[in-house]
Amino acid sequence: MSTTSPDALSPSSPGLSPSWRQSLPLLIAIIGWILFCYRDTALAMVEIWARSDTYMHAFLVPPITCWLIWRQREEVLAEQTRASILLALPVAGTSFLWLLGELTAVNALTQFMLVGTLVFAILALLGTAVSKRIAFPLAFLFFAVPFGDFLLPQLMEWTASFTVFALRASGIPVYQEGLQFVIPSGNWSVIEACSGVRYIIASITVGTLFAYLNYVSWRRRVAFIAASLIVPVAANWLRAYLIVMLGHLSGNKLAAGVDHLIYGWVFFGIVIVIMFMIGARWAESPAAVAAGEFAMTASNRHPVGRIQAWLAAFGIALLAAAGPFAFFAIDRADQASSPQLASLPPPSGWSATTSFASWKPAYANPSAETLTAFEREGSRVGVYIGYYRHQDYQSKLVTSTNTFAVSTDPVWSVTARRQSATRFDGLPASVRTAELLGRDTTPETRLIVWQWYWINGQLTSSDLAAKLYTALSRLRGNGDDSAVVMLYAPKDIADEALPAFARDAAAAIAKQLASTRDSR
Template identity: 40%
Template sequence: MNPRVRIYLSMAAVLVAVVLLFRETAFEVFGIWWRSDTFAHGLLVLPISAGLAWRARGRLEGLTPRPSLRALIPLSVAALGWLLGAMANAASVTHFFLALILMSAEVAVLGGQISRVLAFPLLFILFGVPIGEFLLPIMMDYTAEFTVSAVRASGVPVYQEGLHFVVPNGRWSVVEACSGVRYLIASLMVGTLYAYLTYRSLKRRVLFVLVALLVPVLANWLRAYMIVMLGYLSGNRIATGVDHLIYGWVFFGVVILLMFSVGGRWREDLDPEPACLPRQPRAPLSRGAAWARVAAVAVLLAALPWLGHRLELQGDASRVPTFAALQPQSPWALASRNFSGFKPSFEGFRSEQRLEYVNGSAQVGLYVAVYGQQTQGHELVHFRNMLLSPHDTVYSRRKVTNGPDSGHGHWLESVISGKNEIVLTWSGYWIDGHLLTNEYLAKALLLRARLLGKPDTSAFVTLWSSAMDEASAHAQLQAFYAAHGSQLLDHLNQLNPGP
């Protein structure tokens, strides 16, 4: 068999084996590619990687696959990372480490020489990892701040409430599609590919990738500013409907083409390739030793999904404890009806409580979402679970600071504005007897509980007060917490008492 044919067949066999062994994670990734506008580019990653590998076929002349024992080290690390991610129900972690498993397995089967030739096609697989959702709120905030500042600098008065702002003839909001995350991810992938194909020197490649990171962010800010100005100057006749989205993508396409045109002035792909250094001869590897290494890779990969399922916490989800409602302390009483439309955006919980208390004109709400026996779709820490959804058109977050110390950790204090109210919230994750506000630390504690064989019962808890101004809301919340704080912590401890 032709050696190059053996190389490509080996690569295809490894891809098929990894996808079959980790099919649940692989299907999750494919599902995200298929249904998400943000990560639709993932559908092109494997075909592009295969095309790049085929493009390098001339440099593979005379090479044959030689399984590498040293590649088992990164493969083992990637496998352990996938296992820990699976136990913690951290989808982004399992997706990332699945890509590393695939890359490491290819290196282990192909060997060092071939892998060096195919380094970029293999590394390109990382662009298929659907990660970047965590950037949404950050980039939405920056887009809103830049747009408001630029509009004001243009002489147009603007009233801003977080991600919402009002100009004299219209109201605008920075939503998920306006964040620029889609532009950033697409530009980074296309820019990296362009840099690899166009340049030979590492310096020029790195510089162009940095430009591909910076340009879409600036372009998205300018796009948002120009959309608002077009709407304002035209009396909202243009840039407010479907043409809003069309204009955005056309503008992005023009920016990318300009970036490529400028970058093409320093292209190196037309220069003759530098001569390759002669390969050092290697001691022959027996067929038995080669197959032993391949078998070691196969056994390790095959054992991981089984081990992951064996270590998953098993039990009856209906036996997860529920949060006991707080008994109102005089002069507080349970409200007969909801006084505010505010509610945290959480899903996949085993149970939830939403209670509201009144004391004369003072109004305080309590929300607790309880999670346990956590599996995919029933995770406390998930990118869809948040205090305030970015899609919310009524409320917007204005300020986030550290709240008071509960004795088990600090609350996260947020100031949220509504149409006719200010909502002040204290929120946090209750995990293993600790109150946390960092979602990464929360995931780590949940993983620790699972590794120790402890229940992963946990909760997200929010206290909020609604008033006409921030000072009044703060005073109401402090008064309620002074009367009910100890009882609240006791009830949370009944869910999971911690160490």
């Protein structure tokens, strides 16, 4: 039997040990300081929770995290806190990554780094022994980050493909173009609400919590979390198919309007309840805790490092504040007037002409934009340039909402996407290509579009590369001048017209963009 000191804490002893009496005020102060420094990021998270049904569950994540820690309070408080200056160093990394996210207006990155900063601050102030006890609650905090919109295009394509496959397997003829398809009883399209992303995010959040509370072995936990990811994807495919079938068999009297979303949630709820009922059959009871396991004995009791705790807290405060202060300095130094983007002059051999299509890309709030058309020997090519400067969360070049055409557009829709290799000076190695269908003419208009980015002189068709080029440009003090360039032509002549125009006009486009940048 071991002896304990008067200050030792056991499950039945009242009060806090000296290490906790010192660490708790520092921890509360540091959490408050971090939330103050990153208040705009925190408020942006809350705003997304409030306006989006997909992420409204995130309001419950912080309270659940606190509850998970509270239910382990005896085990946690029985551990000695041991602050570490070395464990505070990762805060430098999260602060720098937050800076990159803020410079390029990437919500997900700044918000993940805010949570990461909080987690590493807790780890540094409380030490590894305490942090191991609350590892899952701390990790669960990351579910508060609104993340997953980038999955929308792929999930929508999968849903449309499965629905069409299932309809054909049911003997119903289907004509499909992209995310839209026609069956004998009417027209259907897969939009963002049909992607199933909200089902997946809700399922993986609740499923992870369920696995932690009901299983002990990592194998069962991982298996159930995997099921929480796979089941809602498959359930959403089946839901979409059943809704179309319900509409088809009822003559579009059922599931043709907002009620199909209600049916979808009911179906999803039934599937998830069944999944949890099955999962509960394999629930494991936590191993019984031996009496006195959490008591602090003389052999594991160490002196409280008061100076070390204060140094760690001071280091965390400085490192956490470095990112916001650096952004303030960079943003304040980057002062320039609104850009004046001149219309593109006709390339050699081409002449200006009137627009031949009503299409315009769905890019929000550019600082300046031009839409022109050119003709040569019956070949017509359109050029769209959207120029961005002083980008922020309301006006930025690269975002999931900037696209060729939104899914709810009544006239224009995207029927195909791909990457196309190019070998022209003034263009990146590959460009994004899309085929568009317009229903405002007879016969319908079909366009082929080439799209790439210009980032302060750098060319790319990659969203990630565009963000990195923007961040590097701002870090170097060169601003964030960026543009999206799109060439488009009727489908029947696009294979010849687009390459010919690109060869003749690429240099002029690059010169025009550089001139706009240099006139800052």
